Amino acid sequence: MPSFILFPLTFVCGTLVFCLHVEWRRSWRILAIPAFVIVCGLIYDPLTIWADSVENVSSLLVRALYYICCSVMFVAILRCCTRLTWLESLVTVVAGYAVQHLAVDVYALIDDTGWAQRNPDGPLERFMTKFLGVFIIVYALTYACIGRRRVVDDGKIRNRLVWVLVCAGILLFVITFSMLVVEDRSLETRLVGHIYDAICVALMLAVLMLVAANDRLYGDLAALRQTEQLARQHYEIARENIDLINIRCHDIRKSISRMADNRADTTTGDLLRQVEGNIRIYDSIFHTGNEYLDVLLTEKGLYCSGNAITFTCVADGRRLGFMDDTDVFELFSNILDNAIESAARMQEPGKRVVNLGVEANGGLLVIRSENYYPDTDVPKFSDGMPVTTKTDHRQHGFGTRSIAWQARKYNGEASFQASDGVYTVTVVVPIP
Template identity: 35%
Template sequence: MNWTLADAVNNARFMMELLAACVVFLLPLKKRRRFLLRLIPGLVICTLPALLYIPSTGALLIVTKYLPLLVLAAALVFFCCDVSFYDAVYCVLCAYATQHFAYSLLVACAYNTDYYASTWYANWLSPVYFLCYGGTYVLFYFLFARGLPEGGRYGSDARQSMLSVVLVLPFALFFSLVAKMWFYEEGGRVFLVCQFYAMLCCFFVLWVQTSQRKRTRLQAELEVQRQLRAKQQEQYELSRENIALINRKCHDLKHQVAALRTVRGEEAREASLREIERSVMIYDAIVKTGNEVLDTVLTEKSLLCEREHITMTCVADGSKLDFMDAVDLYTIFGNALDNAIESVTAIPDPERRVIAVTVYTRSSLLLIQLENYYEQPLTFADGLPVTTKGQNGFHGFGMKSIQYTAEKYGGIMTVHAEDHLFILRVSIPMSGQ
């Protein structure tokens, strides 16, 4: 058999269409450094095997052609985007569902014209071909691709990736191949029904994935909002109780001050002064930074520090945080302060039981910094401390939540530990705010 260039290009059509769909779904993902220098050569390298390889026919197509090309496309996504390999597999499966939808649409449109021999079907510049594939890819980008990831990642695990494989591949590969082998040669409407069924399955899988992710995010946001509202209610109750306490204490202050004049012993006078000071210091725990959410978190944590005999200092301009979502603020400061408090609590030296919180801007950069001492040695993995709760309280989940939230706003989180001083810094660009 003579293998011409036209045959090679036609054989590679599936891979080219799949890679184009992959580009649609990887656009919203977090890119690796030098993304274009990775993507352009990667597209060429992934296309070459499809150009050079003469596939088998019939059912062997699934094993000898489609599955290897899908794996190759997943490797390309992983190479170009800063995602897990499970995310890369998930991206390729979504891309394949999009490509197969466009393919089935084109086949349905060309069915009565004998689509294998039709000139306009084979011509990539044909208006019908362009409308079927170009229209599908643009539509699916706005319907699905840009809404599936959050913070540039899908967050898929092995179970979700395998579930996507089970949902997509049987319908898109097996049933399509069966329809082509059995029903097309016989003619009739069953073949068209199979194409419309494949389109429906591909669309339904993507729609379910998008809806499920939106629902999961909404539930998580509602849960954090519920917790935030509860914390705000607690802050109100604390403030009300503290004000009432201070009012009572202030009522007694004039009597206590008058009594001081009659106290002659130095120790007794010092004890009375400490009692007065302790009575009014609780008012200092009510933090006012200019941001209601930050005030809520800092007040809650400062009262906890007061009970644990921890000194917490705060220099923060809360108005600089107004562009951030309340849930994200609570995630960053809540997790960071919880870790810091638990670490400092294990320090016996009262002079080192200190936490410093700073929020400021430098040029167009928002900087959030928390500093605290720690006792036990720390070990790091992927730039994050991995010590357990029983040691220092630096929890991987909390740190990853802070890192993920910073990346959501195009920022970064860095940690530095040296000479028993732990520094967590979140840097977020404000140029787009």
């Protein structure tokens, strides 16, 4: 492989290590990536020859400017070819450049120490003497450790300016440190410099990922808190509506009963009693022993009745006394909302069913929900958690995460399973 193509190619490959979760645009614009590799490669050799012919300071500035321009250019290309935002593209490119630089440090250490030359006939040594062999190992380890996760989520970033400054600082350090401290030094200085450089770059990558994870957790927590507040408001509204419905229906039923008793016409009396029987549906509220659960189950039961969904529930709400009332309402609301939404998509009337059970078993509270799901909409899972079927993943999927979060809040676990057309949610929490 021509030497001039190595830097842009390894740079691009290092960035692609972090692009597992990236959504690419299906268009001709993706050709900009190989074009970038070729153009940057063609410029590299002439620029290096010219930089070596000028003063040392000017040479450093020219080469640093070249690397910075390549990075900025690739940020624009990644933004154009993917669905990433500008900030997400910047962070991804900086992380890719850092990994590429880390691989260069590892190769330089192997080359300067002569480790591979001590047993040149060994298969590992022969592989490590190859430039690309070192990069493959470093990239594979990086992917296994951090590349499989999303680098940063623009929708959950708390301070964009800080991220831009951090990325600029990392990029400048990676570009200038080797040129200022390591190049054209003695062997001992180069070895120490490469080791220090590799450690610093690895720590920068770790900090970058930790800060990104912290921002994601902060964003998820803010969304969960908002969901909890909405659940509290939802409960108050639902309780008022159900109380109002029951008062009105109770009065109507009594009025119809008196009318039927005072009518001599048997047909009219039977008709009125039939109407009275229909109204009794609204007076059939749940009595599980937990007020918050009763309100929610009654509301969901009325919705299911109006949408031809069979809703069955066997629940001992008294066992929920150790949980906060708002947590009870939010937990069961998320479980039932997902189940009812899935059941409503079923075309077969016999499969428009939602089953819910709450029981105590051996000191454990077991909550179990079951519903059918369409064959065309089989749930997908990632790390044991279902992936939202909505197109906007940033604004959806908090329901299942909220279920798992609340289970862990009470030292329990939530599991999700899809098998034989039945979707099952099981929450197990120890009873204090």
